[in-house]
Amino acid sequence: MIKNFLSFKKLKDLGLLLIFCVLTLGAKAQNQPVTLTQDAESATLENGIVIAKIKKSNGNLISLRYNGIDMLSKGGGYWNIYGYSKIKENTQEKGTSPVVTITHDPAANGGDIGEVALRFPYTGQEKTVPFDIEIRYTLHRGDSGIYGWTIADHDPKYPPFNVEVSTVCFKLNPDVFDFLSIDKDRQKHMSSAEDWVKGTQLNLWEARRINTGIHAGETEHKYDYTALFSQMQAYGWSSTKRNVGLYIVNPSFEYMNGGPVGLDYGGHIDVKAALPADPTLLFIWHSPHYGGRAIQVNANERWQKIVGPFLIYCDKGANPQAMWQNALTRLDKEKKSWPYNWAIAPGYEHANERGSASGSLVVRDPQNVKATAAGAWVGLAAAPYETGASKYGPVVVDWQTDGKHYEYWVHADQSGKFTIPNARPGKYVLYAFNDGIFGEYSRADVTIEAGKTTNLGMMTWVPFRNGKQLWDIGIPNRSAAEFRHGDHYWQWGLYNLYPQEFPNDVDYIIGKSNYKTDWNYAEPPRPDGKGGYTNTTWKIEFNSQEPSKGTAVLRLAVCGARGGPVDVKLNGNSIGTTGPLPESGVMHRDGIRSAALNVYDFSFDAAALKPGNNIIELTKEARAWTDGVLYDYVRLELNDKKPFKEGN
Numbered sequence: 001m002i003k004n005f006l007s008f009k010k011l012k013d014l015g016l017l018l019i020f021c022v023l024t025l026g027a028k029a030q031n032q033p034v035t036l037t038q039d040a041e042s043a044t045l046e047n048g049i050v051i052a053k054i055k056k057s058n059g060n061l062i063s064l065r066y067n068g069i070d071m072l073s074k075g076g077g078y079w080n081i082y083g084y085s086k087i088k089e090n091t092q093e094k095g096t097s098p099v100v101t102i103t104h105d106p107a108a109n110g111g112d113i114g115e116v117a118l119r120f121p122y123t124g125q126e127k128t129v130p131f132d133i134e135i136r137y138t139l140h141r142g143d144s145g146i147y148g149w150t151i152a153d154h155d156p157k158y159p160p161f162n163v164e165v166s167t168v169c170f171k172l173n174p175d176v177f178d179f180l181s182i183d184k185d186r187q188k189h190m191s192s193a194e195d196w197v198k199g200t201q202l203n204l205w206e207a208r209r210i211n212t213g214i215h216a217g218e219t220e221h222k223y224d225y226t227a228l229f230s231q232m233q234a235y236g237w238s239s240t241k242r243n244v245g246l247y248i249v250n251p252s253f254e255y256m257n258g259g260p261v262g263l264d265y266g267g268h269i270d271v272k273a274a275l276p277a278d279p280t281l282l283f284i285w286h287s288p289h290y291g292g293r294a295i296q297v298n299a300n301e302r303w304q305k306i307v308g309p310f311l312i313y314c315d316k317g318a319n320p321q322a323m324w325q326n327a328l329t330r331l332d333k334e335k336k337s338w339p340y341n342w343a344i345a346p347g348y349e350h351a352n353e354r355g356s357a358s359g360s361l362v363v364r365d366p367q368n369v370k371a372t373a374a375g376a377w378v379g380l381a382a383a384p385y386e387t388g389a390s391k392y393g394p395v396v397v398d399w400q401t402d403g404k405h406y407e408y409w410v411h412a413d414q415s416g417k418f419t420i421p422n423a424r425p426g427k428y429v430l431y432a433f434n435d436g437i438f439g440e441y442s443r444a445d446v447t448i449e450a451g452k453t454t455n456l457g458m459m460t461w462v463p464f465r466n467g468k469q470l471w472d473i474g475i476p477n478r479s480a481a482e483f484r485h486g487d488h489y490w491q492w493g494l495y496n497l498y499p500q501e502f503p504n505d506v507d508y509i510i511g512k513s514n515y516k517t518d519w520n521y522a523e524p525p526r527p528d529g530k531g532g533y534t535n536t537t538w539k540i541e542f543n544s545q546e547p548s549k550g551t552a553v554l555r556l557a558v559c560g561a562r563g564g565p566v567d568v569k570l571n572g573n574s575i576g577t578t579g580p581l582p583e584s585g586v587m588h589r590d591g592i593r594s595a596a597l598n599v600y601d602f603s604f605d606a607a608a609l610k611p612g613n614n615i616i617e618l619t620k621e622a623r624a625w626t627d628g629v630l631y632d633y634v635r636l637e638l639n640d641k642k643p644f645k646e647g648n
Helices: 001-009 015-030 195-197 320-335 494-501
Strands: 035-038 042-047 050-055 060-066 072-085 088-091 097-105 113-120 132-140 143-153 161-172 181-183 186-190 207-209 219-221 226-228 233-240 244-249 264-267 268-270 277-287 295-297 303-316 355-363 376-383 384-387 395-397 410-412 417-423 425-432 441-448 453-461 468-474 508-511 538-546 551-561 566-570 573-577 597-604 614-618 629-639
Touching: 001 551, 035 113, 035 566, 042 132, 050 132, 050 143, 060 244, 060 303, 072 143, 132 303, 181 268, 181 320, 186 320, 233 268, 233 277, 233 320, 244 277, 244 320, 264 277, 264 395, 268 395, 303 320, 355 425, 376 417, 410 417, 425 453, 441 453, 494 551, 551 566, 573 597
Parallel strands: 355 453, 508 538
Antiparallel strands: 035 042, 042 050, 050 060, 060 072, 072 088, 072 161, 097 113, 113 132, 132 143, 143 303, 161 277, 161 295, 181 186, 181 233, 207 219, 226 264, 233 244, 244 303, 268 277, 355 417, 376 410, 376 425, 384 395, 425 441, 468 629, 538 614, 551 597, 551 629, 566 573, 566 614
16 A cells, blocks of 8 residues: 555646545455454444444344444334234234344355344244244445345244234434435435424324425325335435435345235335434335235244345435436346345245246237237236135235235236246246236146246237226226326325315216316215215216117226225116225325225116216215225126126
């Protein structure tokens, strides 16, 4: 170093010397070996770029320093699996007496990689999650991020348990972080913790009118930062003051509930009444927030779920947008490396232990010749199964709401060809869905074998129809995004605009109305002026040119709901009801979709269609202001060769 310094005496530009020193020190940090040290209470991984300190008693991340900057607040980073059973109260407590193991010893591999595993065994402790829970942290030489992963094991002799929510939560340094990046539409310089605390609470604890700071007069609501897991694989906070960022980079959503339609929120200001109210970064791999079902693990059942490894990525850059782009670039790199060769644990299969499925999907729909499988989601998932984990009794869990099993999904190419790589061996159902096509394709009994590709050949998807399509409203895309407000739904209180925008409720005229403006994104209840709420009724008006015969079917696709049913009438006469709608909490969380699409078919005698004007009414029963419904798509079909029979 001295020799190099002396050589610079001949240089007149001191800036070159400074650049040289920075590059030299940076290179030295990049080459610094990983070390892993322990004391009675903690384990520390460091590599000259990041220093991660882990608390042994609970597996939480006590601190994370990047280039000398404290990234976390005193709240640190914590992991939980929260749930209940009939014989156990709600709990997230891990087993006591953790077993700490060095699973990659940097002292034995030249400092290339260090990994510590903290296992919390279940030994019958009261009020404890009956799983063996293991949390791991992994650090590589020269890396600016640390990997985290968790393994949950249920032994057959353990009690049953229902997993409700599973979260990894990081409380960030409020003196550093002030900018949140969720996706291309949600890049925001956030209000401060002080601004939040001084705000005025609105109809939800999580929503406040901000009274001070850069967003004075606006509303902050933590659920406005929700996105699909498949579209939110690199997200996080950054600093406009210190030019550093902290991101979740998740290379796979195979372990997330709901596969490509699973969704939850990724970050927010901590919703506290008093300071500290830290910037919060979340990795929610399972929850019921938007229609996900509890993971029901039964007595006498062996079950395991490995979540991750995912990357807790530290970065620096000129501005938040540049750092977020760096996170996206890092995501591409991580995806190419998945599954990781360095990740070694029972149940974590490497690429050579997994298999693939390939094939080609063709859509044949005579009533929609433009329908295609180009870009369709195609995936492998468990077959539907029944569970009792619901207050309504037994329910069927399918790929949309499942969090118990792994799922593997890819996009088909423009010709409908696909290859689904790196699936664990086993039997699956192949599913496919695509925007613009009502329903989904499925093929049962697809077997995946280690080291092999299952060739499924060419498959023809004929979307189901009851008969001739008379009319439709919207686009079958599992969301209400194409309707009024659908392009900016992520803001608090849009449902409050409904009484002014639709004083007489929606009256949609087929052939005249425009669903982009005349069909609201949600059907909410209407305030009655006395502190309560009344039902709303939407009308669909359409003409029938001549007397009809046979069976007509109104198809109603619901992509978000809470509360009572939707009752359906034709020309003043009931043709059915949805019954209680599955609660997915979408409208009051400022969402545009749930994980699950629910389709309701209402068959009726086509003779009830009179020549001239006809009116279908959709009445949403309301108990409270949260009882809204979001429609994905509405379609009327007619089979004039099928006589109507009650119950058909």
